[in-house]
Amino acid sequence: MELPKDKKVIKTRHNKVVYDCGDTVAKVFNATKPPADVFNEALNLARADQAGIDVPQLIEVSKVDGSWALVTKKVAGKTMRDLADEDPSKLDDVMKDFVKLQLDVHQHRNDLMNRQKDKYTRMINSVTEVLDESTRYDLLMRLDGMPNHQKICHGDFVPSNVIVREDGTACICDWAHASQGDGSADCAVSYLHFKLNGQDDFAESYLKTYCELQGTTVEYVSQWFPIxxxxxxxxxxxxxxxxxxxxxSVGDYE
Ligand SMILES: Nc1ncnc2c1ncn2[C@@H]1O[C@H](COP(=O)(O)OP(=O)(O)O)[C@@H](O)[C@H]1O
Ligand SMILES: [Mg+2]
Structure with a gap:
């Protein structure tokens, strides 16, 4: 397929460019991106849609100048990140809506979604250069001991992946890392994201709010941190x- 000449860049990353193409949004990966990853993201999106989650409509997966691209229908609105940046006084409200939305995603099921434990096992096994064998073994043992759940987990649930329409409804994009498993693992990923971004205060209040609304404990969620x-x-x-x-190396959350 060809992208329109008047397309606008939404975001550039080391391995992709996301374009606003008017009616659609095209995520164009660079040539080194394995096609299986692109199709997996499209499949996750389709499965989240099938489960009844509000997601952008999948239009096509195709080649753009020799690179794979994932094309979705453009959702008009602002991301939760834009909303929080625009008006910091609304930060608490946005965060509460963000947590409620994440918990709502976790209410959905799709038996065909990749299993979270399989996904994390593969990932831990792949970091052979950074983690020695005994560390990887400890992590795999910890993972094995975590309970089995079937909640749909987005896997990268961050404010920039939530688009809020003018009518207040929210649409969730970017399903590359989705799986079915324990919602607390999903919470741990979001928390880690805020910490990595240097948003320490926001991270702590996010974690507290998640635990309160879900009825779980910080201690339980923290068991997922090393994984x-x-x-x-x-x-x-x-x-x-x-x-x-x-x-x-942190055993438990302090
Ligand atoms: N269908 C869509 N409609 C409107 N905006 C979108 C859509 N898909 C992506 N975006 C915008 O593009 C940004 C990047 O897309 P995303 O799929 O999250 O890529 P990345 O993997 O780089 O985070 C999102 O944060 C959102 O602002
Ligand atoms: Mg994203």
Whole structure:
């Protein structure tokens, strides 16, 4: 397919460019991106849609100048990140809506979604250069001991992935990391994201709010921290390597 000449760049990352193409949004990956990852993201999006979650409509997966692209229908609105940046006085309200929405996603099911434990096992096994064998073994044992759940987890639930329409309804994009499993793991990923962003206060109040609304404890969620930090290392987060390693050695949340 060809992208329109008047397309606008929404975001550029090391491995992709996201374009606003008018009626659609095209996420164009660079040539090194394995096609299986692009199709997996499209499949996750389709499965989240099938489960009844409000997501952008999938239009196509196709080649743009030799690179794979995922095209979705554009959702008019502002991301929760934009809303929080625009008016910091609304931060608490936005955060509460954000947590409620995440818990709502966790209410949905799709048996066909990748299993969270399989996904984290693969990721932990892949960080052979950074984590020694005994650390990987400890992490896999910890993962194995965590309860089995079937909640749909977005896997990268952050404010920039939530688009709020003018009527107040919210649409969730970016399903590359989705799985079915324990919602507390999903919470641990979001918390880690805020910490990595240097938003320490926001991270703490997010975690507290999640635990209150879900009826779980910070101690329970924190059992996932070393596992999700190791999984982030598998995503090749070179810059944050030392920070993530410190999380892997942390036994329990303090
Ligand atoms: N269908 C869509 N409609 C409107 N905006 C979108 C859509 N898909 C993505 N976006 C915007 O593009 C940004 C980047 O897309 P995303 O899929 O989250 O890519 P990334 O993996 O780089 O985070 C999002 O934060 C959102 O602002
Ligand atoms: Mg995103």
């Amino acid at each position: 999700v930090a190791a999984a982030e290392l598998a995503r090749g987060r070179v810059v944050e390597k030392d920070f993530l390693l410190s999380w892997i």
